[in-house]
Amino acid sequence: xxxxxxxxxxxxxxxxxxxxxxxxxxxxxxxxxxxxxxxxxxxxxxxxxxxxxxxxxxxxxxxxxxxxxxxxxxxxxxxxxxxxxxxxxxxxxxxxxxxxxxxxxxxxxxxxxxxxxxxxxxxxxxxxxxxxxxxxxxxxxxxxxxxxxxxxxxxxxxxxxxxxxxxxxxxxxxxxxxxxxxxxxxx
Numbered sequence: 692x693x694x695x696x697x698x699x700x701x702x703x704x705x706x707x708x709x710x711x712x713x714x715x716x717x718x719x720x721x722x723x724x725x726x727x728x729x730x731x732x733x734x735x736x737x738x739x740x741x742x743x744x745x746x747x748x749x750x751x752x753x754x755x756x757x758x759x760x761x762x763x764x765x766x767x768x769x770x771x772x773x774x775x776x777x778x779x780x781x782x783x784x785x786x787x788x789x790x791x792x793x794x795x796x797x798x799x800x801x802x803x804x805x806x807x808x809x810x811x812x813x814x815x816x817x818x819x820x821x822x823x824x825x826x827x828x829x830x831x832x833x834x835x836x837x838x839x840x841x842x843x844x845x846x847x848x849x850x851x852x853x854x855x856x857x858x859x860x861x862x863x864x865x866x867x868x869x870x871x872x873x874x875x876x877x878x
Contacts, residue, residue: 728773766837773841828866
């Protein structure tokens, strides 16, 4: 089992359900999130918001044994999948074009409000920064992933990770400051 397939123990009194049963309920929310991620992309981009959401659905539905405890758990899994799909797409385009057509994403207001750093960054740069950040601060990196790629609010993020909302807020402030510094250094 990979780290992406990790599932927490079952909560008392509630049985996990197959992820593919919860996905249809979240379609519009995931599609809206994907549209936000692509807001600044050029027209005719090879990967469109709807295609991204459909790819997430296919990936999560294909894992028949995957079960979720809550809506937040499914959104967390979808956030991971979106990140992977966007990074893979950017890598393919970068390899095909030798880096000339790499996918750029517009930072959400929550990340942009951290201060320094560009409004728009290369998705591979963000992925590399999050990968490095996760080596030292794994929970903080997961919070960024859930909030940025998954669009979860503080309370939803706390529920998905099994921590308090104040812990999420504290970690989020630190992660934003760290990323702002790293993005400033990278630009």
